[in-house]
Amino acid sequence: MRYLRAVTLLAVSVCILSAAAAEALDTYLAGDAATGIAGSRHNLGGLSMHISSQATTEICVFCHTPHHTNTTNNMKPMWNRSALSITSFTAYGTTASFSTISNTDIGSVSLACLSCHDGVTTFDNIVNAPGRGGVTQGGSDRGYEFLLTGILVSDFMTASRLVVGVDLSNDHPVSVLYLAGTAASLRPTNTTISQIDITAGLNVTAISFDNGNMRKNLWAIKGFISDQATIADLLRNGRVECSSCHDPHFNNKSWQEVDSTYTTVAAYQEVESNGLFLRRVGGNTGSGLCRTCHNK
Secondary structure, eight states, X not given: OHHHHHHHHHHHXXXXXXXXXXXXXXXXXTTOXXXXXXXXXXXXXXXXXXXXXXXXXXSGGGTBOSSSOOOGGGOOSSBOBOOOOGGGSBOOBOOSSSOOBOGGGOOHHHHHHHHHHTSSSOTTEEEEOSTTSOEEEEEEEOOOOEEETTEEOSSHHHXXXXXXXXXXXXXXXXXXXXXXXXXTTBOXXXXXXXXXXXXXXXXXGGGTHHHHHHHHOOEEXXXXXXXXXXXXXXXXXXXXXXXXXXXXXXXXXXXGGGGGGSOOOGGGOOSOOGGGGBSBTTTTGGGHHHHHHBOO
């Protein structure tokens, strides 16, 4: 019995230490899984620590479904949300640095993100509802109520900074061709990201700052932290999309600089930052995210 109690206590201690280590995680190693959606703001289910629906505890359903997917505008993978028509958006347009991008060119990867962040489509506008909730081709509002730390969310996305809106002319171009070597000092697409020195020209402390994340320059690619990925891996059909910078499933806790920028109002206080779902370990510290593609 004493042996069993000792083993039990040891197991509990290990679990506590492991949990503490996970909570304190602020860097990642090559090969680590880029995970954490359950604890992120992209979990809209009833067990979320952030915005939560009381209609279901499911997490993936707000974006994906294994059946009756929305294939409009080539939406993938297994897409379960409605989305505005691509003609509803105002694209970035033409500049000297980028190719021309028209309203009808916006790619399905970016449309997927905009199906929540357009400020028009509701969180619960889905095709295949949880359980036996029914299927509505093209999606429909389900009438779910969403809570933020116990307070009813009313038009949260409409008033939030998280809204990109339908006017994309004031945002970084998406669905635009990556013109390596010809525009905006863009690096070649075959450049291995981890080999890019983004500490050059900075104070020598940049090498060790933030657990050396700038020196390593690791990115989340295809669900894992990679030291072999190239810039081409960030593109979709040779184009820059929302997913070039953001991974919606990666609860990136490594960007320490954003932690102090969240509100202290108790009712709306963030549990943790998510690192804005940026793909780069260390977020945009030292503008490392920007300077990975732009050789500035």
